[in-house]
Amino acid sequence: MDEAALIRAAQRGDQDAFALLVRSYDQNVLRIALNLLRSPEDAKDVYQEAFLRVFRNLHNFRFDCSFHTWLYRIVTNICLDMLRKRKVRKEDSGVVETSGGTVNILDAAPERRADVDPQRQLISGQVRTRIGEVLAEMTPRERMVFELRHYQGLRLRAIGEALGTTEEAAKNCLFRATQKMRTALGDFV
Amino acid sequence: MNCETIKDQMPLFLYGELSFDEEEAFEQHLTGCEECKRELARVRHLHDLVSEAALVPSLPLLAECRRELRSHVSPEVASRGFWSWLPHISIHLPGAGGGAFWMKPVAAVALVAVGFFSAKAPVFNQGAVLAGVTSSRVRNIEPDREGRVQIVVDETRQRVLHGKLDDENIRMLMISASREQSDPGLRAESVELLKSRCGSNDVREALLQALQHDNNSGVRLKALEGLRPFASQPEVRKALSYTLLSDDTPAIRTQAIDLLTASQSADVVGVLQKLMEKEDDNYIRLRSIKALRAMNASTGTF
Numbered sequence: 001m002d003e004a005a006l007i008r009a010a011q012r013g014d015q016d017a018f019a020l021l022v023r024s025y026d027q028n029v030l031r032i033a034l035n036l037l038r039s040p041e042d043a044k045d046v047y048q049e050a051f052l053r054v055f056r057n058l059h060n061f062r063f064d065c066s067f068h069t070w071l072y073r074i075v076t077n078i079c080l081d082m083l084r085k086r087k088v089r090k091e092d093s094g095v096v097e098t099s100g101g102t103v104n105i106l107d108a109a110p111e112r113r114a115d116v117d118p119q120r121q122l123i124s125g126q127v128r129t130r131i132g133e134v135l136a137e138m139t140p141r142e143r144m145v146f147e148l149r150h151y152q153g154l155r156l157r158a159i160g161e162a163l164g165t166t167e168e169a170a171k172n173c174l175f176r177a178t179q180k181m182r183t184a185l186g187d188f189v
Numbered sequence: 190m191n192c193e194t195i196k197d198q199m200p201l202f203l204y205g206e207l208s209f210d211e212e213e214a215f216e217q218h219l220t221g222c223e224e225c226k227r228e229l230a231r232v233r234h235l236h237d238l239v240s241e242a243a244l245v246p247s248l249p250l251l252a253e254c255r256r257e258l259r260s261h262v263s264p265e266v267a268s269r270g271f272w273s274w275l276p277h278i279s280i281h282l283p284g285a286g287g288g289a290f291w292m293k294p295v296a297a298v299a300l301v302a303v304g305f306f307s308a309k310a311p312v313f314n315q316g317a318v319l320a321g322v323t324s325s326r327v328r329n330i331e332p333d334r335e336g337r338v339q340i341v342v343d344e345t346r347q348r349v350l351h352g353k354l355d356d357e358n359i360r361m362l363m364i365s366a367s368r369e370q371s372d373p374g375l376r377a378e379s380v381e382l383l384k385s386r387c388g389s390n391d392v393r394e395a396l397l398q399a400l401q402h403d404n405n406s407g408v409r410l411k412a413l414e415g416l417r418p419f420a421s422q423p424e425v426r427k428a429l430s431y432t433l434l435s436d437d438t439p440a441i442r443t444q445a446i447d448l449l450t451a452s453q454s455a456d457v458v459g460v461l462q463k464l465m466e467k468e469d470d471n472y473i474r475l476r477s478i479k480a481l482r483a484m485n486a487s488t489g490t491f
Contacts, residue, residue, distance in 0.1 A: 031244070
């Protein structure tokens with residue numbers, strides 16, 4: 001069943017179709033939320049809110065845009081709201097409370113390449129911490145555009161569509177975000 | 190164009206977000222400016238460092254999200270008589286409890302695969318033998334001389350298998366799941382997991398099939414990501430060419446052309462010229478024109 005058929009089936013009340021639709025996208029949604037908000041708890045809230053909105057409004061989806069764009073619009077709106085609400089909170093620095101105590105989730109992020117060389121691992125940890133700090137310093141929109149372009153691989157046109165703005169505005173946001181990143185990480189390269 | 194402008198444009202260049210003209214001017218400047226070349230290498234390194242810092246949601250977090258979503262939606266389902274959230278396919282996350290449909294794992298490390306095995310099970314006069322059978326269908330009934338009845342029942346049994354993707358049997362089941370026509374979600378997750386094992390011929394073959402023939406764009410995109418490191422291999426290039434000409438999703442065609450034109454290779458000239466006859470996406474057209482020009486080939490009619 002292709003995606004359009006899946007959506008139509010879900011709109012008719014097909015339980016499996018809706019579940020499949022969620023499952024096709026939920027890993028990406030969670031990844032966006034986690035990277036943007038740098039807090040597993042907030043990422044969970046975004047996940048719930050986004051798919052509940054999809055569930056409640058799917059009957060209004062008219063295929064005017066792709067389901068992907070529609071969903072990203074919902075997710076990015078929720079994330080932007082959360083970022084604006086908690087502009088200066090300690091989660092922004094990557095520090096979160098867990099049942100096991102306070103941890104820096106950036107330090108807990110999977111190490112992809114530096115697992116052999118201890119020196120590089122150390123630098124890599126410092127870089128991750130710094131990246132978390134820079135992301136916290138960005139405006140919500142800059143952070144959103146940076147996340148969608150760098151980590152999600154969306155093209156600026158698609159980002160503009162998802163955020164309800166122009167490609168040019170998204171490009172300006174990306175430019176400012178990368179400038180901030182470049183300035184902050186200059187010592188590491 | 191001066192060095193300052195070029196430096197400003199470097200991140201956009203790395204994201205492939207410069208216009209055709211901007212990219213031309215950018216590359217032209219770079220050929221004659223050692224300082225900008227060094228700066229670009231530095232920015233590229235920075236780009237890679239940032240990529241390495243991506244956070245990946247853990248399996249338990251995803252499982253928890255799915256479980257909570259189910260608990261939030263269930264009351265609405267009950268009140269609306271909407272979907273039941275009952276699984277028709279079960280893949281169990283160890284220790285994750287119920288809600289099997291939503292508990293599918295996302296990483297190979299703790300992979301659990303489910304096999305569906307059908308078997309014909311002749312049953313002789315054993316009273317409640319059918320109790321506990323998940324799904325069954327009577328195939329044949331035959332009375333014997335002593336007044337008993339022999340019934341042949343097809344049973345569909347679920348089995349939970351644990352293993353890593355390095356295990357060939359697990360991999361075969363995953364490949365089989367990646368072709369499960371009725372379930373795009375299952376295909377997407379299978380391909381996502383198989384992506385990391387593309388060095389294996391059977392996995393690569395499965396991903397090539399998915400890229401060219403899966404009707405779900407999400408699955409095709411994941412297959413393409415998995416094949417990315419093998420973009421120089423002839424069979425992968427062939428599949429990328431097919432995708433470039435036939436896929437209806439611009440994002441997939443964009444990635445296909447990026448991979449195909451990353452290195453100058455004459456084998457794509459014909460494909461790109463054919464593409465120019467029908468492509469309406471601006472970015473893809475520009476990449477195509479640029480690649481054709483770099484190979485001194487005609488860009489055809491456009």
